[in-house]
Amino acid sequence: MQPLILVENERTEGGHYDHWQDATGERYQFPNGYRNKVIAGRRFIYYRGTRRAGGGRRIPEYFGHGVISEVFEDPNNDPNGKKQNRKWIAYVGDYTPFPRPVEFKKEGMPYEKIPKNLWGVAVREISEETYNSILSESGIPPGDAEVSIRKSADSVLPRLADCKLLVEKQVNSSVNDGVALSSRSFRRSKFSVAIGSHGESLVFDYLQKSLVADEAKTLRWNAKEGDTPGWDIEYKSGNGDLVAIEVKSTTGARFPSIEITANEWSAAARLRHNYQLVLVANAMSDEPVLEFVEDPFGLYQNGVMTADPTVFRLQLSG
Numbered sequence: 001m002q003p004l005i006l007v008e009n010e011r012t013e014g015g016h017y018d019h020w021q022d023a024t025g026e027r028y029q030f031p032n033g034y035r036n037k038v039i040a041g042r043r044f045i046y047y048r049g050t051r052r053a054g055g056g057r058r059i060p061e062y063f064g065h066g067v068i069s070e071v072f073e074d075p076n077n078d079p080n081g082k083k084q085n086r087k088w089i090a091y092v093g094d095y096t097p098f099p100r101p102v103e104f105k106k107e108g109m110p111y112e113k114i115p116k117n118l119w120g121v122a123v124r125e126i127s128e129e130t131y132n133s134i135l136s137e138s139g140i141p142p143g144d145a146e147v148s149i150r151k152s153a154d155s156v157l158p159r160l161a162d163c164k165l166l167v168e169k170q171v172n173s174s175v176n177d178g179v180a181l182s183s184r185s186f187r188r189s190k191f192s193v194a195i196g197s198h199g200e201s202l203v204f205d206y207l208q209k210s211l212v213a214d215e216a217k218t219l220r221w222n223a224k225e226g227d228t229p230g231w232d233i234e235y236k237s238g239n240g241d242l243v244a245i246e247v248k249s250t251t252g253a254r255f256p257s258i259e260i261t262a263n264e265w266s267a268a269a270r271l272r273h274n275y276q277l278v279l280v281a282n283a284m285s286d287e288p289v290l291e292f293v294e295d296p297f298g299l300y301q302n303g304v305m306t307a308d309p310t311v312f313r314l315q316l317s318g
Contacts, residue, residue, distance in 0.1 A: 004044040025095030061101040069093030098138035158288040199249025199280035230267025
């Protein structure tokens with residue numbers, strides 16, 4: 001099968017298509033018209049257009065590749081609705097973000113030789129030659145993806161985000177977009193650990209440079225030491241209080257939702273205002289961004305966040 005281009009825009013003109021519930025490297029929601037193209041086992045490359053989160057504009061680019069691992073009908077489709085209005089969800093496997101995004105043109109010539117009006121098509125077929133050319137330009141030699149991701153974005157200082165990184169929950173969403181995703185979302189790319197560790201590194205470096213000297217001296221990267229108290233990083237504030245930092249990272253521009261463990265949630269409930277989620281978006285890019293979310297348990301209690309229990313551990317009773 002020919003590889004695909006999957007369009008995942010951070011923002012669309014007028015916001016008319018911003019409702020799609022995608023998660024970079026995890027799932028891709030798409031309309032019924034593309035059902036015959038988005039097939040399990042098919043390789044793809046991600047593409048995003050000019051409009052970016054926060055209102056800016058950038059050169060269109062390709063930014064990662066993977067394989068469609070599973071496709072199923074959106075469970076929230078209206079059973080009495082028209083077939084053309086159905087939505088589908090594809091789950092992604094073997095996702096690898098590009099060490100460096102690839103601009104849609106090289107030496108003035110676009111990689112995809114298509115009419116101008118087709119750049120807005122969300123799912124496009126490309127040739128093997130185009131697929132290999134984009135991968136080669138990204139810095140990922142064939143069979144060397146794991147090495148490339150570990151070398152990418154080694155020494156970048158993140159900045160604070162100028163917009164909310166957690167997408168608001170949509171009415172009648174096809175996915176639980178509260179603190180946890182549906183149980184299907186636990187199928188992770190084999191690079192998720194590398195992405196998570198890199199996000200923690202970015203936050204640790206940011207705190208080293210932004211905290212006052214006395215606080216910076218108390219910084220500890222718990223996760224790196226193998227310690228799991230319910231957060232990744234900690235430090236002592238000026239008044240001697242423990243501040244716990246739990247880092248959540250994505251290669252995408254925003255988070256459709258956040259997954260949190262029972263241990264982390266218990267710590268958030270116990271520490272309240274001294275517990276912070278730090279969201280890291282565009283984690284493997286040259287321009288990662290951070291958002292600090294203080295007291296997520298309090299936000300849940302006040303109805304600002306929702307929390308959905310989605311995974312249970314079953315054991316035989318003794």
